[in-house]
Amino acid sequence: MSGVFENNLQHPSRTANPSTERDTFDVIVVGARIAGSATATLLAQQGAEVLLLDRATFPAPTVSCPIFHGNSMRILEKMGVLADIEALDVPRIRRYGIRTEEFDLVARLPRSNGRDYAYSIRRDVMDNAIMQRIRTYPGITVREGFSVTGLVWANGRVVGVRGRQNGKAEQTFYARAVVGADGKRSIVAREVEAEKYAAHPNPSCIYYAYYRNFESIGEPSAVVYASVEDREKAVLVFDADNGLTVVSVGVPAARFDEYRKDPEATLETTWRSFPEVAERGRNAERVTSIMGQGPMDSYYRQSYGPGWVLVGDAGHYIDPITGQGINYALRGAELLAEAWARFNQPGARVSWLKAMSEYQAHRDAETRPIFDMYYVGEQMQLINKLGIDIGRPLFRAISRRADLATRYIGISNGATRVNEFMNAQNIARILVEDALMFEMPHRLLQMVSGTATPTLRTA
Numbered sequence: 001m002s003g004v005f006e007n008n009l010q011h012p013s014r015t016a017n018p019s020t021e022r023d024t025f026d027v028i029v030v031g032a033r034i035a036g037s038a039t040a041t042l043l044a045q046q047g048a049e050v051l052l053l054d055r056a057t058f059p060a061p062t063v064s065c066p067i068f069h070g071n072s073m074r075i076l077e078k079m080g081v082l083a084d085i086e087a088l089d090v091p092r093i094r095r096y097g098i099r100t101e102e103f104d105l106v107a108r109l110p111r112s113n114g115r116d117y118a119y120s121i122r123r124d125v126m127d128n129a130i131m132q133r134i135r136t137y138p139g140i141t142v143r144e145g146f147s148v149t150g151l152v153w154a155n156g157r158v159v160g161v162r163g164r165q166n167g168k169a170e171q172t173f174y175a176r177a178v179v180g181a182d183g184k185r186s187i188v189a190r191e192v193e194a195e196k197y198a199a200h201p202n203p204s205c206i207y208y209a210y211y212r213n214f215e216s217i218g219e220p221s222a223v224v225y226a227s228v229e230d231r232e233k234a235v236l237v238f239d240a241d242n243g244l245t246v247v248s249v250g251v252p253a254a255r256f257d258e259y260r261k262d263p264e265a266t267l268e269t270t271w272r273s274f275p276e277v278a279e280r281g282r283n284a285e286r287v288t289s290i291m292g293q294g295p296m297d298s299y300y301r302q303s304y305g306p307g308w309v310l311v312g313d314a315g316h317y318i319d320p321i322t323g324q325g326i327n328y329a330l331r332g333a334e335l336l337a338e339a340w341a342r343f344n345q346p347g348a349r350v351s352w353l354k355a356m357s358e359y360q361a362h363r364d365a366e367t368r369p370i371f372d373m374y375y376v377g378e379q380m381q382l383i384n385k386l387g388i389d390i391g392r393p394l395f396r397a398i399s400r401r402a403d404l405a406t407r408y409i410g411i412s413n414g415a416t417r418v419n420e421f422m423n424a425q426n427i428a429r430i431l432v433e434d435a436l437m438f439e440m441p442h443r444l445l446q447m448v449s450g451t452a453t454p455t456l457r458t459a
Contacts, residue, residue: 025051025141027340028161028175030148030188033062033123034326035312036181037130038333041079044139046341051173052140053163055147059128063293065208065246066123067093067222067238068326069413070115075330080137084129085121090241091220092117096409098224099276102392103399106223107406112413120222120238120246122210122288151178151191151308158192158307177352178308179336184296186314192305194315198371199299202319203232205256207267207292208248210240211284224321225274228392234321235271237280244287247271250321253295263290293320298371300364304356311336316363322370323412335362369418370411394427397434404430 027043029036032054040052056062076082094117097106109116135142145166152160152172160174180188188194217223220239227233236248249270251259259266267290272278296317303315312329339359342350398404410416420426 022141023171023173025049025173025175027051027177027179028053028173029179029181030161031180031182031186031312031314032056032058032131032142032144033127033181033183033312033329034130035314035329035333036179037081037127037134038075038079038330039179039181039311039336040140041081041134041137042333042337043340044137046337046344048139048340048344050140051175052134052142053146053148053161054142054144057144058131059124061124061291062127063291064123064320064325065120065236065238065240065248066126066326067118067120067323068330069109069118070112071414072327072330073115073119074113075334078334079130079134081130081133084133085119085126088121088125088129088241089243090119090121091239093120093220093222093239094118095217095219095221095223096412097405098226098395100226100228100395102228103396105395105399105405105408106217106221107402107409109413110406110410110415112410112415117220118222118413120240122241122244122246125241148182148187151188156306158305176307177340180308180310180314181312181333183313184317186310188308189301189310189314192308194301194303194305194310196299196301199297201253201297202295202321203253204234204250204319204321205253205259205292205294206248206250206320207259207263207270207290208236208246209267209286209290210244210246210288211281212244212287214245214247214284215280215282217280222323225277227274233270233273235274235277236321237271237277245284247277247281256294260292260294263292298374300371303360303363304353306353309336309356309359315360316367318367318371319374322374324367324370327414328367331366332363335359335366369422373411373418373422390427393431393434397430397438400434400438 026048028051029040030053032052036052040050044050073082076085094108095106096109096118099106109118134140143165146163148161148163150162151158152162158178160172161178162170162172164170178188180186182188216239222238225235232252234250238246240246249267251266251270298318301310301315303310311332316328318324336359339355343352343355398408407416407421411418411421
């Protein structure tokens with residue numbers, strides 16, 4: 001199908017829906033949270049008429065305790081919603097990293113897109129702030145409480161959606177393209193039978209809640225507490241909006257059936273097992289319900305086809321421990337909007353399938369390094385069980401040098417390219433330099449002071 005034909009696609013005949021003002025749009029976006037809202041906004045800025053659908057009525061909770069950085073703020077500003085988010089009572093997080101009983105790799109965030117701070121905001125608060133703004137934008141029609149029940153097909157191509165508004169009679173809407181921004185369990189992905197082409201298991205399940213009166217570490221921070229001795233559990237403590245602190249625990253996926261029986265005990269017992277976290281939370285009061293998620297693989301799905309495309313978690317999902325969910329959702333929406341512009345420009349010679357294949361390839365190229373980095377981390381843990389520990393000396397070495405700590409932390413906000421830091425040559429260099437700068441002088445000092453005796457080996 002040529003780009004010219006697609007750009008002038010005629011919809012099949014239909015009867016106007018009497019309960020709506022219109023039933024035909026340029027684009028229908030299923031899912032109105034971060035990925036969907038960003039997609040709708042960036043397409044509407046190009047002049048597209050967009051129908052934005054969500055089964056929820058905002059504000060509404062969802063399983064997510066996010067953090068986002070300067071790279072995400074750039075796109076939120078582009079959408080025209082950053083000022084609304086910053087008007088919320090939210091601290092600027094400037095310290096970020098990992099803390100264990102052996103090393104402290106918490107450093108100040110480097111600048112990313114002009115900002116050296118991050119935000120952590122409850123999703124119901126953040127999503128509602130965005131929704132209240134974009135519902136005023138020309139070109140975007142918002143329908144909350146609308147559950148999509150299926151897609152509409154014509155000549156082998158998706159041309160619309162069917163669904164119900166608040167459980168009422170089924171309605172049908174038509175468009176030149178349907179965007180699935182409806183999360184991990186996307187109905188759009190299911191209806192088009194989008195297959196996964198890359199996946200690996202995540203080792204943890206998560207539980208989290210928001211607390212009041214959780215002590216800070218001196219300034220707003222986002223710290224992952226982990227144990228080098230018990231690698232099966234970790235705790236995230238992020239300063240969030242409205243004076244709250246989100247505490248999230250990761251526990252072994254293999255024991256999910258056990259943990260799910262008592263989420264409160266799982267959350268409380270786990271975070272209180274870390275002495276510093278227990279001290280910080282000695283006067284804490286939980287003010288939200290406990291939410292959680294069972295084991296779920298990280299994956300890539302085939303994300304485009306005739307008349308349809310996936311964005312956000314619907315097309316690519318990564319372990320939430322990476323802290324990349326918001327950024328990937330926003331950047332994916334931006335890449336999709338750029339692909340739409342190539343397809344939709346007057347006289348375009350780029351077909352829908354070509355433009356969307358470029359979108360998927362670009363998205364994968366940007367996100368795959370962190371996807372692979374965390375997979376390598378899991379492999380390191382398997383190697384560690386064989387008695388070869390690489391991660392422990394590596395992170396200890398990084399923590400001993402402020403310049404390295406800042407560069408490593410910069411992976412989280414895009415200030416540092418993953419492949420430039422987490423490659424075999426650079427890792428080897430870090431370990432060798434650490435041995436020369438710290439390990440060898442320390443051992444020599446021990447020998448000179450008589451606190452250690454060198455071991456002589458004979459053939």
